[in-house]
Amino acid sequence: MTSTEDWLERLIAHPTVSAETNLPLIGEIEAALLKAGAVCERFPDPTGQKSSLLARFGPDVSGGLMLSGHVDVVPVDGQDWTVPPFAMTRKDGRLYGRGSADMKGFVASVMALAEKLHSVRLTSPLWIAISYDEEIGCVGVRPMIEDIEARGIRPDLIVVGEPTLMQLGLGHKGKMAFRVTATGVPRHSAEAPLALNALHLATDFVMGLRRLQEEIEARGPREPGYSVPYATVHVGSLVGGTVVNLVPDKAELLMECRMMAADDPLALAERIGKIAEAVLAPYRERFPEAALDVKDTGNYPGLATDTDDPAVLAFAGCLPAGTGQCWLSFGTEAGLFAQALEAPVIICGPGNMEQGHRPDEFVAESQLGLCDAVLARSVDRFCRGYLGSASYVPKQMYGKM
Structure with missing residues (x-):
């Protein structure tokens, strides 16, 4: 050798x-x-x-x-x-x-x-x-x-x-990773409309992220040479609930953003926070305990x-x-x-x-x-x-x- x-x-x-x-x-x-x-x-x-x-x-x-x-x-x-x-x-x-x-x-x-x-x-x-x-x-x-x-x-x-x-x-691309915890209000599934399903909050948040991805793809900064030449927003895990006849009050998702060097990571994180606020807005008065807690779990430029x-x-x-x-x-x-x-x-x-x-x-x-x-x-x-x-x-x- x-x-x-x-x-x-x-x-x-x-x-x-x-x-x-x-x-x-x-x-x-x-x-x-x-x-x-x-x-x-x-x-x-x-x-x-x-x-x-x-x-x-x-x-x-x-x-x-x-x-x-x-x-x-x-x-x-x-x-x-x-x-x-x-x-x-x-x-x-x-x-x-x-x-x-x-x-x-x-x-x-x-x-x-x-x-x-x-x-x-x-x-x-x-x-x-x-x-x-x-x-x-x-x-x-x-x-x-x-x-x-x-x-x-x-x-x-x-x-x-x-x-x-x-x-x-x-x-190379940079990265931001987040853990997002959704908090709802539990109740028996027979009265689901009187509760707030944490999984529904989480999936509404995911839909907001998908719209953000579409916007980035259409109008975000691009750098040649990459297989995907723009920033990406990705959800890798979503868990919540225990049994089918109980409205879940907790759900958690793991997500990440892969960014171009030209992207502003703080601005992108702010956009993600605004998506969470928009999802919660319709429920604030009726369910003040509702929450989407977005926590940064790691990043590099x-x-x-x-x-x-x-x-x-x-x-x-x-x-x-x-x-x-x-x-x-x-x-x-x-x-x-x-x-x-x-x-x-x-x-x-x-x-x-x-x-x-x-x-x-x-x-x-x-x-x-x-x-x-x-x-x-x-x-x-x-x-x-x-x-x-x-x-x-x-x-x-x-x-x-």
């Missing part, structure tokens, strides 16, 4: 779902980085059972490159795997295992590169940012970003290694990176000729980095998100090899003094394209 494949096998063996600790994996990564000469700092969660990790190679100065990835994975419960999910399986040029695509493949490539840096002189820093609980709302990266911002760390470029098939990812930014162009020069650009409908931590730091952020990593979260998740060996070469070239360009040379062709000292 290559060093990257060896690291991927080690990473997959840690079942770092959000319900479990990630400390054994962070400890293994940290020990390897320290041995290679990095300066490391942990950012533990309030329970002390999880931690993010920030590492630096080279001088503690402005500029350089930051490589960012998360090591948490989604659960495998209820999925029909034909290979062990937490043991790497090699078959037909593919490497199978939970997280192989999303996104331990990228982290493995970063680690293999880091282990080769002990004899390389860097003129600008290489930062490695490893986070936890990305899959449940980009939780673990936030305290680390706050510290990075407060310390004035400003890389020339931040690369978030979510799977893009090694295309240049220039944007979208990303829109300037394609003409010099650092983005420099990284694009590290990719094979003819590499395409892409815009991601799924969210990443990139928007948080871009929002907090005065630095361009791109998304580029091995594998295909179509494999992520699914049984028999895999990454192609060829994708890892390409990632190894691109990261080596990007370190040459951003951390070894060659950023200003547009004609520079990096030495292939770590791998081949």
